[in-house]
Amino acid sequence: MRLAADAAARNRRTPVLRRARTSLKRSDEVLLAEAFAFACLMHRGQTRKGSKVPYIVHPAGVALMLQKHGAPARVVAAGFLHDTLEDTAATPALLRQAFGSRVASLVRAASEPLGLSRAPDAEKRRNWRERKEHKLAVVARASREFRLLVAADMLDNLSATLEDRVTAGEAVWDRFRAPKRDQEWYYRSQLRALARGKDGIGREPLYRLLAEKVRAAFGGATYRG
Numbered sequence: 001m002r003l004a005a006d007a008a009a010r011n012r013r014t015p016v017l018r019r020a021r022t023s024l025k026r027s028d029e030v031l032l033a034e035a036f037a038f039a040c041l042m043h044r045g046q047t048r049k050g051s052k053v054p055y056i057v058h059p060a061g062v063a064l065m066l067q068k069h070g071a072p073a074r075v076v077a078a079g080f081l082h083d084t085l086e087d088t089a090a091t092p093a094l095l096r097q098a099f100g101s102r103v104a105s106l107v108r109a110a111s112e113p114l115g116l117s118r119a120p121d122a123e124k125r126r127n128w129r130e131r132k133e134h135k136l137a138v139v140a141r142a143s144r145e146f147r148l149l150v151a152a153d154m155l156d157n158l159s160a161t162l163e164d165r166v167t168a169g170e171a172v173w174d175r176f177r178a179p180k181r182d183q184e185w186y187y188r189s190q191l192r193a194l195a196r197g198k199d200g201i202g203r204e205p206l207y208r209l210l211a212e213k214v215r216a217a218f219g220g221a222t223y224r225g
Contacts, residue, residue, distance in 0.1 A: 028073035031099070035077035036060070038098060042088035048160065050175035059083055061156040069206045075098040075145045078106035082153060085111040109138055109146055110153070125177045132133060132186045147194050147201045154190060155210045158217055184218040 001072070008152035039059050063079035071079075077099060084090040085107055095104035112131050139150055166174045173180040191211055195202030 004212065013119055031073050031077050031103075032063070032080070034065070035080040035099060035103070038090075039080045039084060042084045042090050046087065050172070051164070055083075058160070058207055062149075062152045065152040065156060065206065069148070069152075069204070071148050071152075072145065072193050074100075074103050075106065076150055077103050078110065078149055079152060081107045082110045082149060098218075106146055106149060109142065121177075128178045128182070132189075136186075136189055139190060140196060142199065144201060145200040147199065148204070148206060150190070151194055151201060151204075151206050151210050153175045154187065155206065155213060158187065158210070158213045162213065162217055180218075 009218060030177060036076070040056050043055045043059070048055055048058060057079050059082060062082060064081045065074050066076045081090075081099070082097065083105065084095070085092065092104055092108050095107055135150075138148060144148075161172055173183065176183060178186075191207075191214060194200065194207060194210075201207045
């Protein structure tokens with residue numbers, strides 16, 4: 001919890017953050033700057049799976065993608081923060097205090113239950129299917145904003161995997177907790193969940209980009225928007 005305490009203390013000490021909180025509505029720029037700074041602090045020292053790339057590159061990529069596709073600032077902020085509950089000492093209460101309930105709710109929905117996400121690696125491998133089925137169930141009843149967040153997260157992850165496949169070949173899939181066939185099941189299942197219902201995003205450009213990446217990774221036709 002030391003990192004979370006440091007983050008909260010730093011937030012209290014930073015004049016621009018104090019001034020922002022006195023406004024009736026803080027600017028989008030300040031919200032995004034806060035979210036990025038918080039993510040950098042919480043993910044400090046972490047790297048991307050199977051590489052030496054600083055982990056912050058991923059949430060920054062997700063946020064940039066959401067911004068490019070016109071998502072509201074609160075969703076872009078959640079893009080910066082979406083892995084802080086799973087992978088750092090951040091807590092839902094700290095996120096609510098720092099960024100408000102709407103951003104915190106998006107991040108919490110994007111996170112696996114703490115009992116699953118913070119389990120030992122061996123247990124995560126055993127319960128991989130359970131964790132992914134939980135995420136599919138959440139997406140199936142989620143808002144459009146949350147589905148955009150999930151699509152951007154998956155698109156950034158799969159894009160990085162495909163780039164690494166150029167040099168590592170099919171061995172790139174060995175870095176994950178489930179084999180390629182299970183990864184394919186999950187990505188295709190999420191495409192269906194993301195497009196389903198009145199809040200489905202099957203006609204969104206972001207969804208189409210994800211569908212194309214899934215096709216590049218696993219073959220076959222994937223887009224059904």
